[in-house]
Amino acid sequence: MRYFYYVHTGHRIGLDRFHRAVAIVNGLQKEIDITLLCSDFRIAAKAKEYGIKRSVGIDLVRNIPQIAQNGDKIIFDSAEINPVLLEDMTQFFSSFIRVSDDPSDTKHPKESLISPYLSGEGICNAFVVDERYFEAKPKTIPLALFFGDDDYEKDLETHQGLFAPFSMELLMGFYYFLGYEEKLKESFSAIYESESYDKVIQESETLVSASVQAVLENLAGGGKPVFLQRPDYSEDFLPLMESLSIPIVRNYSSEQLSHGIKQAALNDYRRIDKSNNKVIEFIRKTFDLEKLKPF
Template identity: 50%
Template structure:
């Protein structure tokens, strides 16, 4: 009987789920778990994120080509419809699903990890790696991270968002070479994808369209401002309201500047550090 972790990732949806998956995989580093990614490129470099075993499988329907009936899985994706999810609950002997949807419900035959639900067989946590709770000196006054994906070059189309500002730029994983070159020309203070952790932890203020990056910067003692992308789910909105993370809509420069002007007196709420609780929940319910 094998244990798997499937995560939906790719050049059109970014790495937020992948970073969350790697956090959980590192918590379970003593267990034999194989990470299944819907993108081959990130699967090839997963070892750099502390994941020993990873396989690219292209699409969610290829999971049975790797696994067997009765295996166990952690599932982080919104690709599957209710029928497919029901089939998976029956196919796997243990099924843990990670969700961001505040309207989601726990179904029979599964366990849930959710920042919203608080009931039996649900682990009510925000998944953030331990390293972001280790406070470091903030040496970057203002940084901007659009995200790891920008296939349609939305950032380029909305440069006016940052008018009047001069942030450090953190580049994304799935950017095209010519796009990276152009961004480096425009933003003299830029950081490569490999500097992600350093930028997130050392930024006093982080402007970002990545929900996971916003949460990680908050945990590290920073002041994140979230940019709601039009092509991204709004599932994080309720959580950000709870944590009092400001949100900018429609790439509005004036709204962003107003938030920045009031940030000194803005009170962020603490995000809980619950990695031990999460670890024990998963190990207990996967019988690891």
């Protein structure tokens, strides 16, 4: 029997799910030999740089059974699920844990869930932020923008005038087009390549971002994030942002952005707890790892 973690990433959906997969897999691989399955070959090739021991790129979610075997165990982190696929997966794997972002989701009788919204039997109510982001770093960047790891339609270029008056520093995304920064440099006081992700997330006093994971990571380290709700992104995380008192900017509104940045300086944020151990323990019990010998 083998263990897998499937994560959906790509040039149209970014890397939010990958960042939490890193946190979970790094916690589990101390105990079990687990393989990260990535829907994008590019991030699968770079996974070792994040501490992942074993990663494999696959074209389609339906290709998972070509790598796994009946009776294996998997954590499934993707919105690609549908009733037929869910039924097939819960039949194929002896343990099936799904990571859900949907406030209106329901639990299949044969699956377990990790969700920031749901609770009950077989559900771990939590969101995952890698523990390294809880380390408070000096805030050397007053105001930064991380639009997200993906911008296939070049929406940032279209709306860069919205951000220009604020003298923001910009963190480029992992999937941005080559040379894209040349079209953006006049609107930002500094531009960082995607390799500076941790630096910008941890050292920004105020981070404006459409990446839910980046917002949570900045908040964990004592930052004052502002959530940018991109029209092309799901609104599933709005209730979570509201519960954490994080200012929200919608529809590329200049007025809302200005208000959100001012509000961030005065806001009484709800600080988040470290929940990784809670998630790892939930997975251990679901996978029945207590019976295993030390890996």
